[in-house]
Structures are given as C-alpha cells and as structure tokens.
Amino acid sequence: MEIFINGQRQSCRSCTLLELLAERALSTEALVVELNGDIIQQEQWPIVQLKDNDTLELLSFVGGG
Amino acid sequence: MTNDFLHLGNRAFGNRLFTGTGKFAANGLIPKMLKASGSQMITVALRRVDTTAHSENILSYIPPEVTLLPNTSGARNADEAVRIARIARAAGCGDFIKIEVITDMKYLMPDNLETLKATEILAGEGFIVLPYILPDLPLAKRLESAGAAAVMPLGAPIGSNRGLETQSLIALLIENCRVPVIVDAGIGRPSQAAAAMEMGAAAVLVNTAIATASDPEAMGRAFDLAVRAGRTAYLAELAEPSQVARASSPLTGFLSENASEF
Structure with a gap:
C-alpha cells in the first residue's frame, strides 16, 4: 500500500503507526504525529493501523522566534 | 517593582523579556541564556x-x-495558523500561541487580515493568543475585541536588528490598547529594548539579537538589564523634553555675583 508521509507518497507494508516509526528508525522522543488531520497521542501509536492512502504528518518542535 | 507582573492568560510574568529559540549555534546555549536573562517565556516553532x-x-x-x-x-493563511496552533496544544505545549502568518518572504511582513481571522478562531477555542502584527491601531482594537491576550507589533523586520523603526505607530497602540503591547521583531540592541519599555511596552520579544551574539548568555543578561531599566524608568515617569536648556543648578548666588551689578 501507499501512504503520504510529510507530503511524499511512500510505499509501506500494512502495519501499525509504531511499527512504521520503528522500521524507519525515527526518534519518537517529542515526535508529534498527525494522521489524516488528527493528532495521535503516543499511547495510541501501537494500536493505530495504517491504511492505504493515509496522510501522515511527522512533526517536531524546532528553534524559532 | 516586586509586584510589577505582566498578566497573560492565567500566568503572571515578573520578567518582561520574552525570548526565542531560533538561530542558536547550539541548543545547549538556550538554558544558559534563559538562566542569565531570567526570561520566563520562549518561542518554539513546529x-x-x-x-x-x-x-x-x-x-x-x-x-x-x-x-x-x-x-x-x-x-500562509488563517487556516494553516489555526491548524498549527491546534497541533501545538495537542502536543502538550499549553494554551499560549503566537500567531504568525506571513506570505511576504522578502520582508517577512505579517498578514494582518489573516492574523485577525486566526485570532478570532483560536481565542474562541480558549487559546491565549499573541498575534504578531504590523502596528496598525484599528487592527489592534479589532484583535482586542476578538479576544487577543496581547498584541505584538514589529519594531522592524524579523532578524533585521534595526530597532524601533515603527516607534510612533507602536506609541499609538500603547496609548489606546487595553491589552498589553509587546514589541516583537527587529530589536537588535539592549538600548532599543530599553527604549521600547520606556515608551510603555508591556514586554519585548528578542530572539536574533541574543541568539546570534558571540556570547548569547551575556547578551541575554544585557537585555534583561535593559528591559528592567526601561520598565523602571516608565513606572518612574520620564521627564518631558524641552527645546531650550533648563538649568539643573541654581541661577542665583554665583560666587562672582556683585550686588552693585543688580
């Protein structure tokens, strides 16, 4: 299946959000996840199943004025 | 001065220097700067x-x-600003939000109209909204009515270090707004921060001038001193300027005075 991660279409096997983050070795500390426009709290990551054409935004806080 | 707090939302700030996390050479400098400056509010971006x-x-x-x-x-518009604000709150960053809507990438001028729209929505959702604006009095009054907790006019373009180029317009806001006026952007020197506070600004937000100094920790301290000096002077009420000299020493009783000359 394919999902959009930060605006990029990417191939992805069927998995949970947490599995996807682990597979891509993303640091989960302070990661903010928005799935199809909704914020997904960290405790939900292991149970949220990704689906074809999902839109995922992986965000974090950075320096800014 | 010990009871001189700036109230925003449910918080009371004893320190009127707000700072930013952008442009530091290393993140490790940020807590040192915060300690040295005493700043109690700092911006982050998503x-x-x-x-x-x-x-x-x-x-x-x-x-x-x-x-x-x-x-x-x-x-780039109100909807995007609202979305970012909601994400920030959902991510645990609290209810404060600095609305910054910019479409002009050369001068980074805020879009006042979209900023007003975003303020109306977010204030209605319980955010403590601090909109970054061009100093425009009618707009500031509308932001006030929309529920903004303060208004944040720019002194000069972001990161320009040019100081209070909009001083006379900011003065109108200070004179006429019920909400605190926080000067944001363009302040490059502690003396400019002091000048803003002497005018009656409630606070200043300084990022670039501190973060890009050779010693951000010392510059944070310098800005803290300047903000305190300016605030103290404002509360003490400044003497009026005059076109002519007004002697500080008595103009009578000079040693050379001779009674016969008078």
Missing part, C-alpha cells in the same frame, strides 16, 4: 521531521518553569 536525519528535541533544553510560546511560523 516543523516536519527530516526522516533521514537525527534531530535533537529542543523542548528538552527548556526548563519546565519557562512558559512555551509556540509560533505558527510557516502559516
């Missing part, structure tokens, strides 16, 4: 993660007693 690189968690460099002020930088 961005997409670079999935190919490791990045530090900037929030881990901000002590818990310092209030986070997420900004909506990157937003």
